[in-house]
Every structure is written in structure tokens, then in C-alpha cells.
Amino acid sequence: MSTKSLIKSLTFTMALSSFSFLAQAETVFTVSFEDKAQFPYYIGDSSTVLADKPGATVELIKRLESKIPDLKVVFQRCPVKRCLNDLETGAVDALFNLSFKESRLKVGAYPWKDGSVDTDRKLTTIKYSFYKKKGTDFGWDGTKVSGTVKTIGAPAGYSIVGDLEKIGLKVSEASSTERNMKKLAAGRVSAVALQDNKGDMIIKDPKFSNIEKVETPIKAKPYYLVISNQFKDKNAAMADKIWTELAELKAKEFDQIVQKYY
Numbered sequence: 038m039s040t041k042s043l044i045k046s047l048t049f050t051m052a053l054s055s056f057s058f059l060a061q062a063e064t065v066f067t068v069s070f071e072d073k074a075q076f077p078y079y080i081g082d083s084s085t086v087l088a089d090k091p092g093a094t095v096e097l098i099k100r101l102e103s104k105i106p107d108l109k110v111v112f113q114r115c116p117v118k119r120c121l122n123d124l125e126t127g128a129v130d131a132l133f134n135l136s137f138k139e140s141r142l143k144v145g146a147y148p149w150k151d152g153s154v155d156t157d158r159k160l161t162t163i164k165y166s167f168y169k170k171k172g173t174d175f176g177w178d179g180t181k182v183s184g185t186v187k188t189i190g191a192p193a194g195y196s197i198v199g200d201l202e203k204i205g206l207k208v209s210e211a212s213s214t215e216r217n218m219k220k221l222a223a224g225r226v227s228a229v230a231l232q233d234n235k236g237d238m239i240i241k242d243p244k245f246s247n248i249e250k251v252e253t254p255i256k257a258k259p260y261y262l263v264i265s266n267q268f269k270d271k272n273a274a275m276a277d278k279i280w281t282e283l284a285e286l287k288a289k290e291f292d293q294i295v296q297k298y299y
Contacts, residue, residue: 127268
């Protein structure tokens with residue numbers, strides 16, 4: 038082989054090696070979220086991630102790529118229970134918005150500090166409230182319910198279900214906010230427990246004009262990006278960096294992102 042040919046061969050081999058190294062250096066981070074809208078965090082009731090205005094938190098998480106150059110964020114949507122299962126099995130690397138429950142530590146990892154979940158690195162705080170039919174005697178004083186109480190509607194797979202059961206309430210789960218509201222309108226449940234951002238929006242729909250919010254909230258919960266235990270075990274430093282950079286991005290840029298959704 039001539040010197041010129043040898044140089045070409047070596048150059049080609051080095052280029053391939055360089056390409057292979059770059060491909061290996063990139064960390065693909067698959068983030069899952071619910072296939073029902075949670076305004077303004079994620080938009081659209083489908084398995085599709087919208088190209089334009091996908092949701093404020095979707096945009097925020099995507100911006101991690103600008104802070105962690107070797108990270109490639111991809112998204113997928115699915116029903117909550119499947120999202121949780123995919124997170125537990127490691128089929129996805131992360132899931133948001135998820136509140137903290139001790140039992141979920143076997144499903145995924147939360148940002149952690151001094152032996153407990155690190156609320157400084159939460160994604161957001163969301164309030165839950167009861168919604169009832171106008172004119173009914175259902176009431177809530179922040180501690181206990183009053184009036185005629187049969188069953189409470191709640192979103193399937195959400196942590197609020199366990200919270201309601203702990204105070205002795207019978208809960209009927211539904212896969213969407215609209216289904217919960219239809220059960221309430223039909224008198225099949227006494228009230229529905231929903232996140233305020235979902236409930237407040239849906240009662241603006243004329244077909245739910247006979248439903249009102251009970252003003253005393255049930256509770257407020259911080260929500261997190263939860264990373265699969267499999268990803269964290271293999272990429273502990275990267276996982277911690279993701280939570281830290283995300284908290285910084287939220288503090289600096291989230292309010293600006295949200296504005297365009299209103």
C-alpha cells in the first residue's frame with residue numbers, strides 16, 4: 038500500500054472511531070408523561086407530543102440539552118398507569134409530573150437530600166380541590182367532608198386516590214377529567230377531587246356550568262421529574278445533574294415559558 042493510500046485509510050479509520058465515540062458519548066434520555074392534558078404543563082389529549090406549544094414543562098425539560106451538551110431528550114406519552122409501569126421496568130428513563138409517595142421509591146428515584154426528597158428541586162406545586170354540583174350539600178372544611186357523601190370521583194393512578202381513602206372516603210377512579218365530571222353531573226359521585234389547573238379549566242365549559250369548585254383546597258403537593266432506578270444506577274452523576282440543572286432552568290426560565298400559554 039502506498040503512503041498516500043495508507044494515510045487515507047488511517048484518516049477514514051480515525052473518522053469512524055471519532056463518530057463511534059460521539060455516538061457513544063450521547064446519552065438518550067427518554068421522558069414519559071401523561072396522554073391527557075394538564076394545562077399549562079403539557080397540552081393535548083393524545084399520545085402525540087405537539088410540535089408547537091407542547092406544554093411549558095415539556096419545553097423546560099427539552100432545554101436541558103442546552104445545559105448538558107451530551108444529553109438528548111426524547112418524549113413519549115401514555116396513560117398514567119402505563120407510564121408508571123414503564124418507569125418501574127426501565128422502559129423509559131423518567132416521568133413527570135409525579136408527586137412523592139414512599140411506595141413510589143421502588144418505581145423510580147426522586148431528587149434526594151439529607152435523607153428525604155429535595156423539595157428545592159421540584160418541578161412545580163399543584164393544588165387539589167373538590168368539585169361538586171351546585172345546590173348540593175357536599176362540604177369540605179380542610180379536614181373532613183360533610184353533607185351527603187357517597188363516593189368521590191378521582192383520576193385513575195393519581196396519588197390523591199390514596200389520600201382520600203386514608204380519610205375514609207370511597208373513591209371511584211376514572212381515566213379522564215371529563216369522565217369524572219360526567220359521573221358528577223349524572224349524580225353517580227358526590228364530588229370529584231381534581232388538580233386545580235384541570236378542574237378550573239373544565240368548569241368553564243358550558244356543559245359543566247352546573248358544577249362548582251369547593252374553595253377550601255384538599256391539599257397542595259410538590260411535583261417532580263422522577264428518574265428510573267435503572268438510569269440512576271448506571272448514571273448517578275448525570276441523574277443528579279439533570280435534577281439540579283432543571284431546578285435552575287425552572288427558576289430562571291419557567292415563568293417566561295408559561296406566559297405564552299395564557
